[in-house]
Amino acid sequence: MTLLRWLRTAAIDTKPLKHTDFRRLWAGNAVSFVGFQLTAVAVSVQVFAVSGSSLWVGALGAAALVPLVLFGLAGGAISDAFDRRVVLLVSSVVTWMSTWGLFFQALLGMRSIALIFALVALQSAGFAVTSPTRSAIIPRLLPVDLVPSANTLNFTASNVGTIAGPLLAGVLVAHGSYAIAYGLDAVLFTFALYAAIRLPAMPPSGPKSPPGLRSIVEGLAFIATRPVLLASFAVDIVAMVLAMPRSLFPEIGADRFGGGEAVGWLFAAISIGSVVGGLASGWIGRVRRQGVALLVAVTGWGVAVTLSGLAGHLWLAVVLLAFAGMADLVSGVYRQTILQVYAPDEMRGRMQGVFTVVVAGGPRLGxxxxxxxxxxxxxxxxxxxxxxxxxxxxxxxxxxxxxIRNYTSAEASPAALPTPPEPARAEPPSCT
Structure with missing residues (x-):
């Protein structure tokens, strides 16, 4: 009986799923992220098949990163100035249409690198707006004490997609089925669209700042004058830029572990650890000293990465990288939570825009x-x-x-916490 009670305590907290709107949003995002990973793999393989050059495949990163940075900052400002449901819906349609564009160019055998790059850039711009907007919506749907658990559910689902999507994509693109991969992504994304349509209206709840350069600068200035937020961004950048070993996996895998499947295991290990950590994350929402928890998690990431680089056996390197993935999930949850509840609601979109840029750009700089x-x-x-x-x-x-060391969960901004709707009690969990 004691063991069962402990397992219930340690298991991932699913209480946020009792809230119908969040449940739809989470399920739509979880399903669509598998499709997003399908496209990420398929487009890289297609570009290499068309160009025959890894240089062009590498350039895909720049095609996606530039609009991600620009629209990540601008998208956050837009979501603070307008109804967030409308912003999420419009930006989701942009992402959806760009995916259908990739589907049709592959179906018609167009073989145009320029067209593929343009569609990838458009898809990245849409994602750069949907991501901060969706994150800024969560505290409007849930009580503040459930926000850490909601973020854990989101991070865990995305890591499952990071594993499942590429595996499925490998099967499809092995036979040159790029159009099927893109088409499946577009179909899966309709779940996210449906979730956005069913959300309640979410007009700005505080003073409105017209979107533009001034609004973006106000958001950056808000971060710069809040040591808690500044430190949370700083430790994330430090972790990803200084201790992300991803680009070393091919060389280490070949030289130390004999190549072949070893490289694949190294690439998968961090995500596997994140999923395991998410499934055993019931304790995350009960931690009061979230600043200390964040610092411990990022330190744990650095220690695990260091030890994995010294490992002489593949299984040991994978296990240590998996521990790094667990630490990364914990740090990501607390960074996201601090950002969502510390800032007032009228600033949340811009805070999440910066978060999106840092999360996307940090590993690439690493x-x-x-x-x-x-x-x-x-x-x-x-x-x-x-x-x-x-x-x-x-x-x-x-x-x-x-x-940051003294930050606790009690420091949520009182102006940022409108009362969310009560959870639906009669309706059973459903993706729709």
Whole structure:
């Protein structure tokens, strides 16, 4: 009996799913993220098949990153100025139509690199607006004490998609079925569209700031004058730029572990750990000292990455990277939660826009950092050294920024917490 009680306590908290609107939003996002990963793999393979060059495949990252940064910041400002349901719906339609564009170009065998890049950029722009808007909506749907659990559910679902999507994509693109992959993505995305349609109206709840450069600057200034928010962004950038070993996996996998399936296991390990951590995350919502929990999680990420870079056996490296993935899930949940509940509602869109840019851009900068250091000092030194420096910098943040060290869940902005609707009691859980 004691074991069963412990398992219930440790299991992922599903109480947010009792709220109908959140349940639809979560299910739609979870299903559509599998499709998003299908397209991410299929478009890379198609570009290589058309161009025969890895250079063009690498350029896809730039085609996606530039609109992600621009529209991530602008999208956050837009979602603070207008009804967030409308913003989410319009930006979702943009993403949906760009995916159908990829489907038709593949179906018609057009083989145009320029067209593919343009559609990827458009899809990235749509995602850059939907992501911060969806995150800013969550505290309007749920009581503040359920926001950490809601974020855990979202992060866990996205990590499941990160595993399932590429595996399914591999089966499809192995036979050149790019159109089927894109078409399946578009069909799955209709779940997210339906969830957006069924949301209640969400007009701005506080002072409105017209979207534009001034609004974006106001959001950045708000972060700069709040040590808690500034430190939460800083530790994320430190973790991803200094200790993300992803671009070293091919070389280490080949040289140390014999290549072949080893590289695939290295790439999958972090996401596998995140999923396992999410499924055993019942304790996350009960932690009061969220600032300390965030710092411990990011430190744990750095330590696990460091040790995995020293591992001489593939299974040990995978296990340690999985522990890093668990720590990354915990840190992501607390960073997102702090951002959602600390800022007033009229600032949430802009805060989530910056969050989207940091989360998307940090790992890419980390890939560059790891590659440059590896070229000079070797892959092992780049991997292990990055983890060590990450731990040192995070400990310095903990020492010199007491605001983040002392942050508790009680510090939610009272102006930011409109009363959410009561959960529907009669309706059973459903994706629709």
């Amino acid at each position: 890939d560059v950092r790891a590659g440059v250091v590896a070229a000079s000092l070797g892959a092992s030194a780049s991997w292990v050294g990055g983890g060590i420096v990450c731990v040192i910098v995070v400990l310095m943040v903990a020492l010199f920024v007491p605001a």
